[in-house]
Amino acid sequence: MALRTTGLKRILAAATVALLAACGSGGSGGTSSDGTVTLEFAQWWGAELPAGDFDKIISDFTAQNPTIKVKLLSAPYASTKQQLVTGAASKTLPDVVGLDGAWVSDFAKQGAIADLSKLMTEAGYNPGELASQVQIGGKTYMIPVVNFVYPLFVNKDLLAKAGVKDVPATRTQFLDAAKKISAAGGDVKGWALPLDTAVPNGVQNDVMSWLWASGGSMLQDGKPNLTSAPVKSTVEYVKSLNDAGVIAPGSLTMKEQDKVEKFTTGQVGMVIDSLAHINLIKKNNPKLDFTVAALPAEDGFTGKRGIPYASWGIGVSNSTEHKAEAFKLVQYLMSKATNAQLSTIANGFPGNKTAEPDFSKSDPLFKAAFDIYQQGYPANEFVGLPKSEDLMRSFDEQLQLVLTGKATVDDALAKSQESWASVIE
Amino acid sequence: MTSLMASKTAAPVEQPPPPRRTMARRLVPYGYLSPTIVLIVVLMVIPIVMVISYSFRDNVIVQENSVFAGLANYTKVLTDPDFLAALQNTAVFISVSTVAHLLLGLAFAMMLNTQLLSGVTKAVFRIVYILPWLFTIAVIAVIWRLLLDPAGVVNYVLHTLGLIQEGVNWLGDPGKALWVVTFINIWSGYPFFMISLLAGLQGIPADLYEAAAVDGANPLRRFLHVTLPQLRPVILSMAVLDLIWTSQQFALIWMTTGGGPLNTTEMLSTYTYKQAFSEYEFATASAAAVIVLLLTMILAFFYVRQQRER
Numbered sequence: 001m002a003l004r005t006t007g008l009k010r011i012l013a014a015a016t017v018a019l020l021a022a023c024g025s026g027g028s029g030g031t032s033s034d035g036t037v038t039l040e041f042a043q044w045w046g047a048e049l050p051a052g053d054f055d056k057i058i059s060d061f062t063a064q065n066p067t068i069k070v071k072l073l074s075a076p077y078a079s080t081k082q083q084l085v086t087g088a089a090s091k092t093l094p095d096v097v098g099l100d101g102a103w104v105s106d107f108a109k110q111g112a113i114a115d116l117s118k119l120m121t122e123a124g125y126n127p128g129e130l131a132s133q134v135q136i137g138g139k140t141y142m143i144p145v146v147n148f149v150y151p152l153f154v155n156k157d158l159l160a161k162a163g164v165k166d167v168p169a170t171r172t173q174f175l176d177a178a179k180k181i182s183a184a185g186g187d188v189k190g191w192a193l194p195l196d197t198a199v200p201n202g203v204q205n206d207v208m209s210w211l212w213a214s215g216g217s218m219l220q221d222g223k224p225n226l227t228s229a230p231v232k233s234t235v236e237y238v239k240s241l242n243d244a245g246v247i248a249p250g251s252l253t254m255k256e257q258d259k260v261e262k263f264t265t266g267q268v269g270m271v272i273d274s275l276a277h278i279n280l281i282k283k284n285n286p287k288l289d290f291t292v293a294a295l296p297a298e299d300g301f302t303g304k305r306g307i308p309y310a311s312w313g314i315g316v317s318n319s320t321e322h323k324a325e326a327f328k329l330v331q332y333l334m335s336k337a338t339n340a341q342l343s344t345i346a347n348g349f350p351g352n353k354t355a356e357p358d359f360s361k362s363d364p365l366f367k368a369a370f371d372i373y374q375q376g377y378p379a380n381e382f383v384g385l386p387k388s389e390d391l392m393r394s395f396d397e398q399l400q401l402v403l404t405g406k407a408t409v410d411d412a413l414a415k416s417q418e419s420w421a422s423v424i425e
Numbered sequence: 426m427t428s429l430m431a432s433k434t435a436a437p438v439e440q441p442p443p444p445r446r447t448m449a450r451r452l453v454p455y456g457y458l459s460p461t462i463v464l465i466v467v468l469m470v471i472p473i474v475m476v477i478s479y480s481f482r483d484n485v486i487v488q489e490n491s492v493f494a495g496l497a498n499y500t501k502v503l504t505d506p507d508f509l510a511a512l513q514n515t516a517v518f519i520s521v522s523t524v525a526h527l528l529l530g531l532a533f534a535m536m537l538n539t540q541l542l543s544g545v546t547k548a549v550f551r552i553v554y555i556l557p558w559l560f561t562i563a564v565i566a567v568i569w570r571l572l573l574d575p576a577g578v579v580n581y582v583l584h585t586l587g588l589i590q591e592g593v594n595w596l597g598d599p600g601k602a603l604w605v606v607t608f609i610n611i612w613s614g615y616p617f618f619m620i621s622l623l624a625g626l627q628g629i630p631a632d633l634y635e636a637a638a639v640d641g642a643n644p645l646r647r648f649l650h651v652t653l654p655q656l657r658p659v660i661l662s663m664a665v666l667d668l669i670w671t672s673q674q675f676a677l678i679w680m681t682t683g684g685g686p687l688n689t690t691e692m693l694s695t696y697t698y699k700q701a702f703s704e705y706e707f708a709t710a711s712a713a714a715v716i717v718l719l720l721t722m723i724l725a726f727f728y729v730r731q732q733r734e735r
Contacts (some may be wrong), residue, residue, distance in 0.1 A: 081702075082702065085702055085705075089486040089487070089707065090486075106487070106705055109487065109488075110486075110487045110488070111489070187575075187576050187592070195685075195686075196682075196683045196685065197683045197684055197685040197686075198679050198680075198682075198683025198684065198685075198695075199683070248575075249575035249576075249592060249594050249597065250574060250575045250594050250596065250597040251597065252597040252598075252599075252685055252686035252687070253596045253597045253602070253681070253682045253683065253685050253686055254597070255683075258570075258574075262576075267576055387703070387704055387705060389703045390699075390703045390704045390705075393699070393703060397685075397687065397688070400685070400686055400687050401687065404599065404686075404687065406687075
């Protein structure tokens with residue numbers, strides 16, 4: 001009997017160790033015995049801000065709301081995306097999530113993120129201050145907290161060396177400037193076009209931006225409209241830049257960071273890039289003399305210019321038991337003072353219309369970009385589209401065929417239209 | 426010992442039956458094994474079974490009302506031109522990589538095992554040759570992207586030497602990209618072959634070479650009839666393992682070309698990733714993953730059989 005008891009104890013001990021080893025911590029936040037709610041907040045913002053800045057903003061929130069604790073899950077953008085995609089699939093999203101507009105449609109379709117319109121109503125929140133909301137089927141699923149615009153970055157030294165006096169404002173002027181910069185000698189080219197298919201956002205930021213800058217649209221009544229004259233004109237224009245030899249070589253596998261690096265080192269004269277990269281460029285090459293400008297539009301265009309943007313968006317998990325507390329955190333981040341503070345340290349533009357970022361300590365280029373932003377309108381038609389990355393990739397592949405002479409513009413656009421139509425129903 | 430002697434001399438006596446092992450005692454080994462068993466079940470068996478089940482359903486994960494789809498996902502994947510291109514690219518990538526790993530690894534191992542070089546020289550070369558193995562794939566990808574940039578070091582050197590007239594677009598040219606990523610993979614992977622083969626070479630008895638020399642065998646014949654047969658088990662094991670590992674290479678491709686340009690470096694791993702995390706087609710991604718699993722199991726079968734023969 002003693003032997004049996006000892007044996008059973010051994011089995012139990014071994015099995016307990018096994019279970020402990022197999023069980024890891026996971027899942028979203030919970031409620032402690034004293035009623036304190038712990039929210040998990042997964043985002044990539046903390047990783048992109050100066051160390052400790054975002055923690056301070058969050059600690060101010062928890063000081064104001066002693067019954068709520070916030071556990072920040074900060075990781076780089078790509079890691080956060082993978083974590084959220086798998087979390088959405090397994091219905092284990094953290095309570096509050098940082099969102100990119102490109103993910104919203106798919107997460108909403110999966111039922112992974114909550115209807116914020118309902119939470120706003122329940123909390124008595126007035127959305128009038130919000131600069132924008134990302135809606136699917138009339139319901140808000142994401143609120144842009146900070147917006148980052150993508151103006152035209154111009155190397156003033158290279159422009160002057162090429163004999164171009166003014167920053168190009170039209171497509172013709174841009175082509176002319178790019179040709180002159182490319183002809184000025186060395187291995188310098190006029191423009192960089194990142195078309196890497198691993199992260200195909202070059203289609204959004206560097207190709208479709210030309211369309212939006214001239215007031216064009218790739219959609220009509222929510223359906224793809226890629227065979228329209230404005231889209232064709234845009235692709236033909238990009239092809240003309242390629243044919244003129246003004247695009248930096250290697251564009252078919254060039255990544256966004258390569259584009260920034262080439263501009264920083266003076267290998268290209270002009271790029272369309274995120275305003276968030278100003279500090280990085282100045283840090284890596286303090287001597288670089290550059291400016292930002294609105295994207296060139298079609299000759300003769302006099303309307304408002306769309307300027308591409310990306311957002312730090314926020315959403316709430318549909319599976320969290322603490323939606324009210326989660327929305328309190330959303331409200332706090334969207335409040336006038338906090339939103340202005342976050343926008344200032346992120347070098348972005350606020351998602352709250354009444355928030356005023358403090359540019360007094362920032363580079364003057366941010367103020368210039370803010371003026372461009374206010375004169376035009378934020379444009380990013382990929383926000384809210386289903387499988388937007390896949391849409392970009394299929395367009396990217398067709399554009400690569402055009403640029404390598406393996407397809408005509410008409411054929412490429414017809415195939416892209418067909419591909420997109422099967423996704424956007 | 427005493428009892429053994431006694432049993433030899435004494436008349437045969439019926440041995441008492443061994444004490445009956447209690448249930449608890451019989452289960453003790455399983456108790457000790459249970460941590461490993463639980464981990465294998467949780468981390469391997471359950472995910473594999475789930476992926477296999479997903480591959481036979483439609484609208485998995487993204488919708489709650491997934492339905493049984495039979496072999497539809499497999500049909501879709503196997504008739505997808507992108508998958509077939511990825512299969513072909515993967516075959517080229519892993520076969521060329523493995524052969525090159527073997528040849529380079531053997532050549533360097535023989536050099537490090539030769540008596541013609543001093544110990545110090547061999548130690549220096551051993552460090553130099555093993556360096557690529559010390560870098561993570563992310564670092565390797567970044568280094569080679571910089572080196573192979575159209576305005577990078579490689580083109581500069583080749584241009585300076587007069588071997589090229591203008592910058593070559595190594596990773597962005599559809600005709601070159603597959604061979605270039607294969608080259609990078611060869612560079613990063615040969616040290617493992619080299620170390621394993623060096624260990625094998627050092628285990629070959631010197632007597633065999635002496636006997637061959639007495640029989641009049643020249644160095645080539647000694648290599649062909651002593652070295653290679655002695656290394657055969659190591660070579661076979663390494664080759665099969667390398668085929669399996671290389672077929673699963675994802676990070677290098679993703680961080681250098683992303684499968685482009687024009688899908689010329691698309692591999693089964695990148696194809697599956699895109700299906701899952703870009704198109705959210707988890708069912709077809711699962712079907713592709715199961716096909717990769719089956720192909721890998723064929724290689725694993727040969728590996729296990731070869732190990733048994735040893």
